[in-house]
Structures are given as structure tokens and as C-alpha cells.
Amino acid sequence: MTNTNSQIKLKNIAIIGNPNCGKTTLFNALTGLRQKVGNYPGVTVEKKEGKILFDDGSEINLLDLPGTYSLSANSPDEKIATDVLLGKIAKTPFPDAIICVIDASNLERNLYLLSQIIDQHFPVIVALNMIDVAERDGIKINVKELSKNLGVVIIPTVASKKNGIGELLSALRSTLSISTAARSWSLPEKIKFEHEELTSLLVANENFTHRTAYFEAQTLLSTPYSIDSFQGTYSTELLSHLKRDHDTLDALGFDRSSIFVESRYQWIKRVCDKSVTIKPKIDELSISDRIDTIVTHKVWGYVIFFSVMAIIFQTIFAWASVPMELIGGGFDWLGLQVGHIIPPGDLHDLVINGAISGVGAVVTFLPQILFLFLFLGLLEDTGYMARAAFIMDRLMGKVGLHGKSFIPLLSSFACAIPGIMSTRTIESPKDRLVTMLVAPLISCSARMPVYALMIATFIPNVSMLGIFSLAGLVLVAMYLLGLFTALLMAFIFKKFLLKGQSPAFIMELPPYRMPSLKNTILHMWERSRIFLKRAGTIILGVSIILWFLATYPKIEQGTPSEKLSHSFVGQVGHFLEPTLTPLGFDWKIGIGIVSSLLQREVFVSTMGTIYNIENGTDNSLSLREQIQKEIDPVTGLPKFTVLTAICLMVYYVLAMQCMSTIAVMRRETNGWKWPIFQFVYMSVIAYVGTFITYRVGLWIIS
């Protein structure tokens, strides 16, 4: 062990580890609630930081790096981890030391990452996590021996039970115990020589630091591509040197692409042989295996999957309705209270009808979002999510997506916001983007009031084949239309827009574990904070703008309907009428559509205002009667028909009438490009889809 680390006080530490190694649990145990979540500049990878507080008041910043199997940067997440360790990321302090979390029950693969970190000459301390699982599996690790062979301090931990956290904290205090280990894996002589030579050339002539040169030399030596592909990146001298290296090594019969990985694994094997004994288990099938035979069964697998989903949705709707009403009531109360303070007038209107009711409408969805994240967190933590992806991958593969895209799409039936936010589990950036782009096409719960009003008003409640009601079938048809369009668009986007090979579907199936409630609750807290903060600010702005547009220019006399008709929104509705006529809509519906750009269900209350319904509640009888009774002055026929209702529903299935989703898309994609694209493409297919529906409908009627 080389104690090159002096008595410098540690300020910034990064924590790194394989996926599923318990890194998040350990991070939470070390930092508690002292966490903040942000993004790395320019990319969509989440940056999570926390503070470790010591009894004497001193503190250390802990940076949670994305879970990664290696530093070879296969995915954006891994690239961030690598770049942080190479000091390439702006506004992210270069770590003074690393905590490397290693899953004791999966030692070999986890040690691979450690060997790469040791190579970077970082002071490192190992948290040998899930030591209890390893023991249960018959893996006995001689920690002292392992520590000696690796050259680093090892603290055995069980993060889920907080075992070893105290030891880890005191180790972090005494800087002496965090040491830089020597590189102890070795390459075959000839390669070692070429590697060292190339490393020094990179440092001497190509502006590399020792740290970056070491890795770059490995990449250059192992590349399967011809030297020509590096033209311009390096000097001609270096490239001709590299060419000679390639030729020499190839002639000696080395497989350059695997030699570095193999040499590391040989070192790992030597280390493990000395410090690990594995008792073969008598019990052939583990609990995990037994669960898997059912969960991935041809029949039971899908029965379980859809039952789990059905239960989750039932529960979300059942549990969320009470807090949703409370929040809605709370905002009404707040509006009333503020109404007493501010004298009637424009400001009164702006605050109550603009700001409070607008933000209230969005915050009402928070309970649904929270519950969805609770369940998604539990599914992820237990390991079931990976199985769901495993059994759904084939179906999703047909439209060019990944098994992991299924759950975000399914979540979007409740609300597209958690759907979009949960795409973070998809590693491939293209697959993730496509999933986010199509998620809002899935019929969310905010469309329900629109469907309900239209169906209750126009679809006769007759039964079909004795068991189904026509109304129910129409509703199902709308849901299927959304799902089908989402899959179709995903297929089109993958085929034409985001072309190119997706990274392979390689996914670990971790053993089933007891979920950690603390992790899940912290996760819910993070997500809801992001939603409230980011979405909240944009929505407040848009609510105020929409209020303004629906209020001005003002007329003093007249019914609310006349006032609305005269406002900017009304004028836009009238202005849009020529474009809406081909869809079978008039200016009144135009006003409804424009005013519900913020939130779909606003359509219902706007229609209430237009038809002069006092206190028009959702789906109220009087509104339905008014809509049914209206006569077209030109034709003398009812203005609103079954066909209009269906067209309107089709429009709402396909159109992006939700500012919160746009705000969340902006945050998740780190820019306005994709949310704007999404808004435009959905508007286009909504228009075209509704137009086709109207034309086909007219043709059927005649």
C-alpha cells in the first residue's frame, strides 16, 4: 500500500459502482436528506450531490456518479462518470478521492471497475456492500487478504441495514486510510512496452495528461478501426507509430481488442483465488430462481404483469382521488381567502382566475404522480422492472424500442409526466428520446373529462352483444387509438428520424431484493420537487398569459360567454374557424381548444362558460343539454352531432394540449428543440387524424 495521499483534508468525494450494487442506498445512508439533484451541463444525465456531515461540524461533498460497469463510456451515463474522473466536466469539482461500491455477491465483475479506478491513481476506499447476500450465497471473502491484494482499504457494509456506515465514515475522516493503490494488473510484456511507449508519446506530443493518456493509449492500441479513421485527431508521427504497434502486435497473434479486458480479468482471478472461497450450494434453485420461473412463464408471466399493472392503476386512481380533491379544494379556499384581501378588479381576477386556479389545476395531479413514482420505485428496487422489460422486449422490439420503454408508456395512461420522467432507466439516448416523444399520445387521466362529456352527451348508452355498452366501447377505442398511434410514431421515428444502430439490449437481471422504503420516498420527493419547481414556474407564466388572453380586450356589458367571445382567445377561436371547419368544428370549439392548451380538462369548463352555464361542473347535465340543443342557423340541423363528438375526442387523443408535459420535456431533454418538435408533430397528426375521421364519418353518414 502506497500512502501517497498526504494530510490534505478531503473536500470532494465521488461515489461510483456498478448498477444494482446498492450505491444509491449507500449514498442515501451517508448523506440523508442533504441532497440536491440537477443536470450535468449540456447532457440529460442527472447529477446528484449530497453532503456528509461529521459530528465536529466538518463536511464533505459527495458526488453520486451514474452506475456503470466500466469506464469505457458506452452510454451517456458512463461517459459522464468517466469524464468526471478525468476532470473534463465544467462546474464539477475534480474528486479528491473515490468511494467505490462493490457488490460482494458479484465480486469479479465489480472488481473490473475498481481496477480501472485504481489505474487513474485516485485515493480510493472500497465499500464491500451486500456482504450478507454474499454469505448467504456461500461466498466467503477474506476481507483482510482482499484488501492486501487490491492495495486499498475495504469496509464491509450492508447499506440497507446501515451496517458498516459508521466504519466508513470514520475511514473517511482519517485521510490516511484512503490511499492510492499501485496498478497491480499486468499486460503481456510486449503489449506493456508498447502501451507505456504510446502513453509517454501522448503526454509528450499530444497534450495529454498522464491520467488521460493511459486510457487513450489503451483505446488506440485496442481499436479495431484502421489508423486512417484517426487522421486529423493526432499527429502523423503518432499515427505512424501506432500503425507499427498494430502491425507488430497483430503479427505476434494478439487479439488487441480483448487483451486489455482479459489481462484485467486475469488479475481479478488471481486476487479472488487468494481471498475468496465459494461453497457450492446444495440448494439448487434459489428463491430468485423460483420466482423467475413463474414471473417469466409463458402464461403466468403476462397474467402477473398485467395484474400488477391493473392493481397499480386501480390503486393510483382510488388513492389519488382523495388528495386530489383536497388539493383542488385547498386552491379554491386559497382563491377565496386571497379574494377577500384583494379588492375586485383586474388584479383580483388575475391572481384568482389566472395564477391560483391555473397552478392549482396542475398541482392537482401531484398525488397521481407521487403514487406512480412510489410504485415504479418499488418495482425497480425489487428487481421486477428488469423482468417486465425481459418479457416485453420482443413486443417493443417490433416497433424498434427497448423492453424498458414499456413501463414509461404504460405509466403515461395515468399521466405523461411521470412517464417521461421514468424514461431515465433507458440507457440508449435514442430509445429514450423516442419513448419520451410518443408517451403523451397515450391517453392520460386528464383526457377523461373530455371523453366523459362527449360520450355522455352523444353516445347512446345501448348495449352491444349483451355485455358491452356502446359508450364503454367508444372509450376503449379512444385509448387504443392513442396506444396504436404511439407505437406507430415510435416505429416511424426510429426508422426515419433517429436512424442508426441502437446499442444492443444487454440488461442485467439482478436478484430480487426487499425494496427500501427510504430510497423510494427520497426518489418520490426528488421527482415531485422537480415537477413542482420546473413545471410550476412555466405553468404559472402560461396560466397568467392565458388568463390575460381570455380576459382582454374587455367589454363592460354582457354575459361571460360574450366577454370570452370578445377576448383574444375568442378572437383566435373565430380566426381559426376556417381551419377548423374541415374538422367539423366551429369557433366555440376553437375557443375551447385554445383555452385548454394549458391543460386538457379546461376544455370542459370553457365550454361551460361559452354555453353560459352557471357553476357548470364537469359533465353537468345542463351543459350536455345545451350542447345537444344547439341548432346550426344555416342548415337548421343540430350543430353538435355524434360525429363532432367523435372528431373532438380523436383530436384530444392526438393533440399535445398540456403545458406541464412540455415543461417536463424541456427539462428532460435540456432544451426547447424536442418539446417544440413534439408539439408540432402532435398538432399535425391531430389535425390530419381529425380531418380523416370527419371525412370518413361524413361519407358513412351519406
Next chain:
Amino acid sequence: MNEITLNSLRPGECGVVENIATTDSTLKLRLLELGLLKGTSIELIRYAPLGDPIEIKIRGYRLSIRKEEAESVVISKV
């Protein structure tokens, strides 16, 4: 020694990795780094209910990969 590709194993059958035969260097590196090296024993646990992907066991852990990728893993059957 009969060399076959990983996707032709049946559930419960074992093999030893010979090499990764693919021109996709990212895929190759990924599989190597996950521990699919020459000489590593590998067991096919199951096929997904719809026939794809497959679940394999290597170095004491479980991995799911599509058949398409499994085709590039050359193994000798045990």
C-alpha cells in the same frame, strides 16, 4: 470441439466462451467487460416467453441479451 453460437443452446445447457465474433466493436467491448471472455462458463437459463431475448448466467450473475447479440458469442458446448 464443436463450436456453436450462444443462441443455439437450450435452457439448462452450458458452454464455454470461445470468442466474440462481431464487427460491432462497442458490442464486443461491452460483452468482454461484462466478463464474457474466452474460457468463461456460461449457462443458458431461459428464453423469454415470446422467444427473445434470452437469459444467461455467467460469473454468478444473470444477464439478458437478444438472440441477435447472442449470435456473436461463439461457445463450445459442454
